[in-house]
Amino acid sequence: MSDTESIDDDVVLSVEDVSVHFEPQQGFIDSLLSEPQTVRAVDGVSLDIAENDVLALVGESGCGKTTLGKTIIGAQRPTDGSVTYRNQDIWDAKDDQGDVVIPFGEVRRALQIIHQDPGASLNPNKKVITSLEAPLKRWEPEMNTEDRRARILALLERVGMVPPADYAHRFPHQLSGGEQQRVALVRALLMNPDVILADEAVSALDVSLRVETMDLLLELQKQFNTSFVFISHNLSNARYLAEEAGGRVAIMYLGEIVEIGAPEAVLNDPQHPYTKVLRWATADLDPSAEEMVDPPVRSIDVPDPVNPPAGCRFHTRCPEAREVCTNDTPELGATDQKTRCAACHRTDPDHEYWESNLLKGVETTNPSTADD
Amino acid sequence: MTNQTTQRRPQQLEDSDVQQARNDTPNAIVAVRNGSVTYDLENRDAMVLDDVSIDLKRGEILGVVGESGSGKSMLANAMMDAVEEPGITTGSVRYYPESDGNPVNVLELSRGELQSVRWEEISMVFQGALSSFNPTMDIRGHFEETLTAHDYDVEAGMKRARQLLSDLHLDPDRILESYAHELSGGMSQRALIALSLILEPTVLLMDEPTAALDLLMQRSILSLLDDIKEKYELSILFITHDLPLVAGLADRLAILYAFEIAEVGPSEEIIGNSHHPYTRALLKAVPTLETPPASMEPIEGTAPNPAHTPAGCHYAPRCPLATDACRTETPPWDDVNPGHRTACFHPEKVPEAIRFDGGENGS
Numbered sequence: 103m104s105d106t107e108s109i110d111d112d113v114v115l116s117v118e119d120v121s122v123h124f125e126p127q128q129g130f131i132d133s134l135l136s137e138p139q140t141v142r143a144v145d146g147v148s149l150d151i152a153e154n155d156v157l158a159l160v161g162e163s164g165c166g167k168t169t170l171g172k173t174i175i176g177a178q179r180p181t182d183g184s185v186t187y188r189n190q191d192i193w194d195a196k197d198d199q200g201d202v203v204i205p206f207g208e209v210r211r212a213l214q215i216i217h218q219d220p221g222a223s224l225n226p227n228k229k230v231i232t233s234l235e236a237p238l239k240r241w242e243p244e245m246n247t248e249d250r251r252a253r254i255l256a257l258l259e260r261v262g263m264v265p266p267a268d269y270a271h272r273f274p275h276q277l278s279g280g281e282q283q284r285v286a287l288v289r290a291l292l293m294n295p296d297v298i299l300a301d302e303a304v305s306a307l308d309v310s311l312r313v314e315t316m317d318l319l320l321e322l323q324k325q326f327n328t329s330f331v332f333i334s335h336n337l338s339n340a341r342y343l344a345e346e347a348g349g350r351v352a353i354m355y356l357g358e359i360v361e362i363g364a365p366e367a368v369l370n371d372p373q374h375p376y377t378k379v380l381r382w383a384t385a386d387l388d389p390s391a392e393e394m395v396d397p398p399v400r401s402i403d404v405p406d407p408v409n410p411p412a413g414c415r416f417h418t419r420c421p422e423a424r425e426v427c428t429n430d431t432p433e434l435g436a437t438d439q440k441t442r443c444a445a446c447h448r449t450d451p452d453h454e455y456w457e458s459n460l461l462k463g464v465e466t467t468n469p470s471t472a473d474d
Numbered sequence: 475m476t477n478q479t480t481q482r483r484p485q486q487l488e489d490s491d492v493q494q495a496r497n498d499t500p501n502a503i504v505a506v507r508n509g510s511v512t513y514d515l516e517n518r519d520a521m522v523l524d525d526v527s528i529d530l531k532r533g534e535i536l537g538v539v540g541e542s543g544s545g546k547s548m549l550a551n552a553m554m555d556a557v558e559e560p561g562i563t564t565g566s567v568r569y570y571p572e573s574d575g576n577p578v579n580v581l582e583l584s585r586g587e588l589q590s591v592r593w594e595e596i597s598m599v600f601q602g603a604l605s606s607f608n609p610t611m612d613i614r615g616h617f618e619e620t621l622t623a624h625d626y627d628v629e630a631g632m633k634r635a636r637q638l639l640s641d642l643h644l645d646p647d648r649i650l651e652s653y654a655h656e657l658s659g660g661m662s663q664r665a666l667i668a669l670s671l672i673l674e675p676t677v678l679l680m681d682e683p684t685a686a687l688d689l690l691m692q693r694s695i696l697s698l699l700d701d702i703k704e705k706y707e708l709s710i711l712f713i714t715h716d717l718p719l720v721a722g723l724a725d726r727l728a729i730l731y732a733f734e735i736a737e738v739g740p741s742e743e744i745i746g747n748s749h750h751p752y753t754r755a756l757l758k759a760v761p762t763l764e765t766p767p768a769s770m771e772p773i774e775g776t777a778p779n780p781a782h783t784p785a786g787c788h789y790a791p792r793c794p795l796a797t798d799a800c801r802t803e804t805p806p807w808d809d810v811n812p813g814h815r816t817a818c819f820h821p822e823k824v825p826e827a828i829r830f831d832g833g834e835n836g837s
Contacts, residue, residue: 162688308542309759310756338718341763342761383694386718
């Protein structure tokens with residue numbers, strides 16, 4: 103990611119203005135009486151994933167980060183917008199529309215996923231080796247049994263499961279949580295994927311195992327030149343992965359990306375008030391400097407995603423909100439690999455925000471605004 | 475062990491109890507002495523809490539930090555004599571209702587006495603509010619049922635319930651009419667905290683009360699707890715696996731490793747001046763926003779199984795400083811500073827051998 107000129111050739115996955123809206127099933131009477139309750143899980147998100155990239159998606163539960171992650175790797179069809187893998191529209195390939203250069207099967211192979219709960223993603227009745235053989239049989243049917251086993255054992259050894267032959271013949275319940283996660287990782291890596299989506303892959307693990315698992319992810323990312331999309335609600339974990347890999351952190355709120363950029367910029371100098379809130383929520387190991395201060399939000403509960411607030415979606419909780427924020431939606435701006443962007447009117451010194459009246463309930467003397 | 479003697483009124487203490495009670499810290503509200511919990515397996519005993527002595531002081535928040543399986547929930551259960559069969563609790567738990575009064579021996583209470591101490595004096599909040607609430611009863615029903623069961627005045631109690639819910643940033647009208655599944659995780663957890671305080675307890679034991687929630691909600695609840703503790707004059711024991719989460723809230727921290735307390739002291743001391751190898755390893759293993767990634771490292775090895783706890787110091791097999799003494803004898807308490815004790819044979823070597831700069835002086 104050092105050369106800025108060849109960024110376009112570099113892009114593996116490109117997400118353009120995608121939205122994912124869910125309409126819950128309604129009974130017949132309901133459908134007559136009320137408007138459909140559309141949940142806007144993802145709304146108008148654009149971003150690129152380059153070769154060897156690491157993107158950490160951070161947000162509260164229900165902010166749409168998992169839906170966006172699945173959309174990025176083509177496991178969720180967007181209701182709007184497009185997802186392209188090496189210039190091939192994924193859903194055109196699936197529907198066999200237009201000139202399909204890369205078949206959908208190839209796309210599926212190249213984009214893999216590791217789930218949050220490794221135990222649930224492995225068949226409890228099958229030995230590790232059987233679970234791992236299945237995808238190889240499906241995608242490389244010409245490979246003979248010996249080669250297949252050799253490849254699996256080599257990978258198991260690579261992720262630190264030694265002796266591999268011993269682990270290969272265990273059942274999932276005979277493995278610890280960390281070991282199960284490694285098997286899930288091996289299963290994804292067997293496909294030589296270009297991008298792996300790791301959905302909360304370390305949050306279920308014990309604290310002392312998290313750094314170890316993240317180090318393993320980073321090591322494999324370097325060895326296999328795989329890009330990672332890492333979903334987390336934990337800013338510390340996201341920062342660790344993104345900073346070590348030279349990647350980016352993206353902050354999501356109610357279906358939108360509100361800030362994106364290098365972890366150093368986003369976390370050390372957050373521009374969006376919501377990023378500041380998440381920053382506050384992430385505890386530091388410094389009890390002396392840290393008195394428990396009240397959260398820098400006006401409401402600690404997230405609004406209903408069925409009816410997201412108009413204008414800036416954060417305005418109902420934002421400690422800096424002014425009247426203009428209730429109807430004027432801020433744009434995230436450029437989304438290339440380098441620049442940090444924040445979707446907040448406060449980043450524009452000439453915006454009418456600065457002339458707008460404070461919202462009711464927002465304190466006029468906000469100490470944090472004094473030096474901005 | 476004292477709790478194996480026959481039933482007697484808690485207020486009538488035997489001489490030995492009075493003697494022991496005098497050794498408790500003067501401002502302790504709950505004093506645990508030599509608390510152990512054992513499960514009798516087929517061929518050997520499994521100790522899931524091993525000779526733990528700790529005080530919860532009046533008006534403080536004590537953070538108990540340990541990894542999964544370190545026995546931290548057992549400690550909370552033992553404090554309410556709520557260890558499930560066939561677990562056997564030994565040692566003593568003394569609860570001081572008044573700061574200058576006589577203690578109640580929790581482990582020797584009859585069923586009825588225990589019933590009134592729980593909820594009315596010592597209350598407990600668990601992780602996962604959804605499983606604590608009855609799915610077929612609205613939240614109001616839970617408050618009313620609790621008040622009726624303990625012969626409290628329902629009308630006055632519901633007034634208090636509304637106040638508690640507002641203190642926790644909840645809308646009482648909406649919450650009381652709701653069923654648990656209709657609330658978000660953060661809302662139902664806060665409703666559960668309000669419910670645990672409805673009978674005006676003085677001690678609140680919280681076992682991972684925020685673990686299933688988002689970081690933002692966790693921290694918000696913690697900052698509310700800080701306010702609530704002052705307002706309702708509570709003493710709180712906060713159990714968690716998340717050291718950074720509780721470090722800013724707790725007055726003191728106790729680090730639990732493999733069923734024993736490794737180190738206990740004021741939070742600043744534990745974070746900035748730890749003298750136990752495990753505490754330091756834990757501090758280094760936890761990702762935070764401040765610590766440089768290069769200085770983080772995982773802890774080698776795994777924690778012991780309760781049926782195969784190593785002899786001597788439980789941390790010895792993973793400890794880079796372990797000597798023969800560590801592997802055979804139980805380490806003594808070493809007073810690092812007033813109120814700061816570590817269970818280690820060579821605490822003076824620890825800061826030098828296991829460097830941790832992530833605390834106050836992030837050099």
